[in-house]
Amino acid sequence: xxxAHAVRLFGRRGYDGTTVNDVAAAAGVSPMTVYRHFPTKxxxxxxxxxxxLVAERIAATPAGQPxxxxxxxxxxxxxRTLTAGDDRFLLARLRLMISTPAxxxxxxxxxxxxxxxxxxxxxxxATDPDAAFRATAAASACLAVMHTALVRWAQDDGRTDLAxxxxxxxxxxxxxxxx
Amino acid sequence: xxxAHAVRLFGRRGYDGTTVNDVAAAAGVSPMTVYRHFPTKxxxxxxxxxxxLVAERIAATPAGQPxxxxxxxxxxxxxRTLTAGDDRFLLARLRLMISTPAxxxxxxxxxxxxxxxxxxxxxxxATDPDAAFRATAAASACLAVMHTALVRWAQDDGRTDLAxxxxxxxxxxxxxxxx
DNA sequence: CCCCACTTGGTAGTCACTATCGCTGCGGTA
DNA sequence: TACCGCAGCGATAGTGACTACCAAGTGGGG
Numbered sequence: 001x002x003x004a005h006a007v008r009l010f011g012r013r014g015y016d017g018t019t020v021n022d023v024a025a026a027a028g029v030s031p032m033t034v035y036r037h038f039p040t041k042x043x044x045x046x047x048x049x050x051x052x053l054v055a056e057r058i059a060a061t062p063a064g065q066p067x068x069x070x071x072x073x074x075x076x077x078x079x080r081t082l083t084a085g086d087d088r089f090l091l092a093r094l095r096l097m098i099s100t101p102a103x104x105x106x107x108x109x110x111x112x113x114x115x116x117x118x119x120x121x122x123x124x125x126a127t128d129p130d131a132a133f134r135a136t137a138a139a140s141a142c143l144a145v146m147h148t149a150l151v152r153w154a155q156d157d158g159r160t161d162l163a164x165x166x167x168x169x170x171x172x173x174x175x176x177x178x179x
Numbered sequence: 180x181x182x183a184h185a186v187r188l189f190g191r192r193g194y195d196g197t198t199v200n201d202v203a204a205a206a207g208v209s210p211m212t213v214y215r216h217f218p219t220k221x222x223x224x225x226x227x228x229x230x231x232l233v234a235e236r237i238a239a240t241p242a243g244q245p246x247x248x249x250x251x252x253x254x255x256x257x258x259r260t261l262t263a264g265d266d267r268f269l270l271a272r273l274r275l276m277i278s279t280p281a282x283x284x285x286x287x288x289x290x291x292x293x294x295x296x297x298x299x300x301x302x303x304x305a306t307d308p309d310a311a312f313r314a315t316a317a318a319s320a321c322l323a324v325m326h327t328a329l330v331r332w333a334q335d336d337g338r339t340d341l342a343x344x345x346x347x348x349x350x351x352x353x354x355x356x357x358x
Numbered sequence: 359c360c361c362c363a364c365t366t367g368g369t370a371g372t373c374a375c376t377a378t379c380g381c382t383g384c385g386g387t388a
Numbered sequence: 389t390a391c392c393g394c395a396g397c398g399a400t401a402g403t404g405a406c407t408a409c410c411a412a413g414t415g416g417g418g
Contacts, residue, residue: 019404030367031406041405068352101288109284111323112330134351137327141352144290144323148316151291172313173247173320174353198373209398210375220374359418366413374405381398387391 002027002034006044007092015045015100042106045096054078054114055121063125067138071118072170075146080163091158098154108147115139145169181206181213185223186271194224194279221285224275233257233293234300242304246317250297251349254325259342270337277333287326294318324348 005026009018020041024031038044057074082090097103118139119126126135149165184205188197199220203210217223236253261269276282297318298305305314328344 020406021404032367033365035406036366039406066354105284105288108287108290109280111287115327133327133331133348137324137348137351140323140327141320144319145316148294148312148319152312169312169316172316175245199375200373211398212396214375215396218375361418362416364414364416366411368411369409371408372406374403376403377401379398379400382396384394384396386393388389 002029002037003044003047004089007089007096010045010096010100011092015096015103042103045093045100045103046106046110048110050078050082052117055117058118058121059123067135068142068170068174071139071142072145072166072174074118075142076163076166076170079146079166083162094150095154095158098151111140111143111147114143141173142170145173181208181216182223182226183268186268186275189224189275189279190271194275194282221282224272224279224282225285225289227289229257229261231296232260234296237297237300238302246314247321247349247353250318250321251324251345251353253297254321255342255345255349258325258345262341273329274333274337277330290319290322290326293322320352321349324352 002023006018006023009022009026013022020034021031023044024034027034034044038047054074057077058070061070061073063070097107115136119132119135122135126132146166146169149162149169152169153160153162153165181202185197185202188201188205192201199213200210202223203213206213213223217226233253236256237249240249240252242249276286294315298311298314301314305311325345325348328341328348331348332339332341332344
């Protein structure tokens with residue numbers, strides 16, 4: 001509820017042009033309550049937590065393929081799922097995240113949570129620290145590529161298909177030959 | 180000068196535990212002067228600008244190889260150069276950047292500057308928007324992998340060789356076969 | 359009816375950062 | 389030497405995010 005008011009105001013008056021007090025007033029609560037539910041102003045946009053979703057998609061991919069292909073597939077499928085429903089709220093949040101430097105930075109940093117989720121999704125395949133390191137490297141590469149596609153997608157104002165953009169970007173980074 | 184005092188204090192008392200006033204007092208200037216030279220507290224650690232260095236290394240690699248290999252080579256060489264000299268100041272800054280969430284986030288976001296530098300380093304090879312997009316995707320993937328190596332390196336407290344770590348991580352993400 | 363946990367609100371403070379102003383040293387000019 | 393323009397520094401007073409600390413309401417179970 002608070003988050004909905006926040007994203008609406010951020011979209012209308014800009015992130016920096018909107019104070020937490022404004023959000024609180026719009027939501028009809030005190031600023032204290034906002035901070036109780038969202039530890040920082042940035043979390044009003046960034047509250048994500050779809051790590052488990054990606055992790056289970058990873059676990060569902062066949063173990064024979066190279067890591068980046070498995071992770072890439074999971075990310076493309078997730079993007080397709082997320083953009084399938086006409087979720088204006090999600091789109092508004094993504095646009096804010098990409099266009100606001102502070103939010104973009106924190107979103108990039110949050111990738112390490114997704115990386116951990118991905119490594120966890122691999123289960124027994126990445127137990128020793130060295131394998132985990134290699135899996136983390138692959139995951140970070142895939143997520144960075146996805147972020148690049150996200151930026152491009154936001155620049156195109158969501159007119160192009162996000163999943164296709166991610167596929168293209170993954171192919172450019174990792175090669176499109178079936179290795 | 181101011182930056183040296185800042186990094187020293189941040190290392191000793193922590194980034195959040197040190198105020199800009201503390202830095203100013205240690206450097207013998209007023210807080211105003213600090214903000215005149217460094218627009219934000221974060222810039223006291225993050226003032227980087229080695230984009231041109233990477234760009235010219237990219238331009239120096241043979242155009243026949245795949246993008247990620249050329250970029251990866253440039254990054255490994257840059258890391259080798261940077262860690263060759265026993266630059267305690269650089270090491271302290273890197274450690275701060277990796278271990279402080281706010282700094283790590285901004286450092287990750289700054290990658291888009293390096294990405295632009297890399298694409299620029301490609302010159303004629305990435306003129307049309309589509310080629311630039313593919314190059315950006317490849318660059319972002321390589322930089323993310325490098326960042327993963329950097330995190331691991333900081334965890335090992337700089338005992339392992341950074342260039343070797345980056346090489347290993349690149350191989351894990353992109354495959355070590357000569358394509 | 360009371361007690362308890364839980365949620366909310368108020369107050370006052372810290373700190374990053376900004377806007378605006380006045381001061382001071384310093385080289386060039388007459 | 390006296391003057392002028394200018395660039396860098398400092399002080400003051402703000403704004404806004406965020407954090408204690410404490411008070412008050414509210415609902416459910418004894």
